[in-house]
Amino acid sequence: MNKFDKVLLERGWIRDEQIAADKAGNQSHAFLARRVTDPEDGFGYILKKLRRQNVADRRAMFCAEIRAMGLLDHPGVLPVEDTNAEDYESSEDLYLITRRVMGHDLEDFVAQGLVFEEALQLTIGVLDIIKHCHSRGIVHRDIKPCHVFADAGEYESPVLIDFGLAYIDDNQPSGATTVIGQRKGNRFLVGPEHSPGTSLTTRNDTTDICQCVGLLFYALTGDEPGILLDEIGQKPHERARAKLDSGIDKWKRETLEQIFDKGFEWHPDRRWASADVLLEQVRHLLNASVSPDERLKLETEELVRQSQIQAKLDVHNQGKDMSKKLLDLVERILVPIAEGSASILKVDTTDRALDFSFPADNEGMAQKTISFRHRHGQAGGLSLSVRTAIEDSCFVVTLQPYTGASIIFPNDQPVELGRWQIGDRGFLDQARSPLQQNLLAAIDELLRKG
Incomplete structure (x- = not known):
């Protein structure tokens, strides 16, 4: 038994087989794990062990990930079961243990085929998580399909994983801050704030919200949005209009166009400013049977009726x-x-x-x-x-x-x-x-x- 496994055993854990690299992320190795005291749980936990343990900034960012998760209290964020990440300035091998996420990620669901309502439910669920993160001063910065999990049929309750690029207002560990303009992480959706040499920062709520718009786009079309503006100035949805289901009501397609137009704005200041505002738009798409204009007309008529005007x-x-x-x-x-x-x-x-x-x-x-x-x-x-x-x-x-x-x-x-x-x-x-x-x-x- 190697030194790391001995440390785990002393802390009450046993690790099992390593998870495939394409689902483990770039910063860590991932293993199945279980508690020593519960041999019947079928390895119901995931152990993440930091890669390149001797790199100081990676150790600091690993600590930032755990700190961010510890500040959150939402069913869509995994609680930290065990970690030694606060020792990031030591020479110990750093690890994190969370419960194992069951179900499939968004990539799997899109490959199998999502219907319109399911795509909206998943997006609403992720936006609700992001709203909670932002209320705690945390920007995730790495929202993409392989980080969104859900059980089939329970799309409204997804789990968002991998806070490895998270930024925490006023609580970022020393050495964990990404330099402004440094290209690091998410390639699912690339905006100007991700480009080297820019004065913009990814430590902004609108970056998360933009990536959520990208999730909705991906869930509906199966295309990764990629870069916000291509060489001829087209946004992702303008490059893939034909891929939207033609059976979607006209007013819903128009609303989606508005969501994408604003959500995929090149400059962060022109995008959706808060998760709340975007949540309202997507919820209406899911729940309403009439267009916003028709709803406004009906609400006005009801207001007139109730006012005894x-x-x-x-x-x-x-x-x-x-x-x-x-x-x-x-x-x-x-x-x-x-x-x-x-x-x-x-x-x-x-x-x-x-x-x-x-x-x-x-x-x-x-x-x-x-x-x-x-x-x-x-x-x-x-x-x-x-x-x-x-x-x-x-x-x-x-x-x-x-x-x-x-x-x-x-x-x-x-x-x-x-x-x-x-x-x-x-x-x-x-x-x-x-x-x-x-x-x-x-x-x-x-x-x-x-």
Whole structure:
């Protein structure tokens, strides 16, 4: 028994046969393993042993992988069963043990044939994992078909493996950070942030989201997206439109085009900014039976129905009618006032259209400004406004200062002349007296000052 197996045995583990290299990844050797205390489990664990144990940055990145997994709490991320990765600065052989993922990876499913709904379910599941990762400050950076596993028929609950290129905000082990512009890792989908010499960084949420869009594209077409823009400026979906199932509803194909157009943008700042936004788009594709435009129309109709808007419109229209009658009353009252003071005062009125589309409580319905001015050049004058409003389903009339000071407005505050129930037929008779009294009081005050 070699030294490494002795260490494993002391920690309660036995390893078995090595897993085929094409499924083990580039950074580690992978073996089946089981606990010493559970010989009947059929080697239900995977042991990853770091390749090139003497390379410092690989040891640091291996530690980063385990740290990232330890910060996550999601059913789609394997819990760490055992590791010695925190000893990455020592000379010990580093390893990681997780439970064994059953089922198949996305490459296998695509080879067997995925239907439209299954492709969407897998994508939603991975996006949900990525959303959780980003909430914990972790960018996976290596999302590709061979890292996505699921059981047949349970596509909505995938497992995302291999956090070997993960970046952890504020918790990256020393020596584990990929230099900006260094080409390392994922060739499934290559954007400008992966190119040597660029100032862009892969430590960005949008890189993960872009790779998730690539997963959806691959699941639907069987083609790896490869480079985001080819030599003639075409994005992956523009190079493979004919491969999308022609049986997909037209509006769903259009929605996919929009998802791919934005998801495969060359510059990260123009892509989908968060997993949440993309999740909403893909979920609608899966769950909705109507297009977004038709859904919006139906939702608007339901909103109108629930809002009891017709009843509110009736109140509004009655308020407008009461406002017109009230302002007509003001004009009728001002005729004898103007005639009685014609040698001394000039009386003008102006109707003001208030800027509203549908008045809320306390919002004005209409307003008439009344101006009293001396005819013979004396200084001063007074302008008042009569304002109508709907408040708590009542029709309210107030007299307000417009220009000039007046003692009829205590502390320059409006005076309420009355409030009536919407539709009250007798309100004009009740409004006449307070209107006349206040207008006469204003004239009296102006004449005494003159």
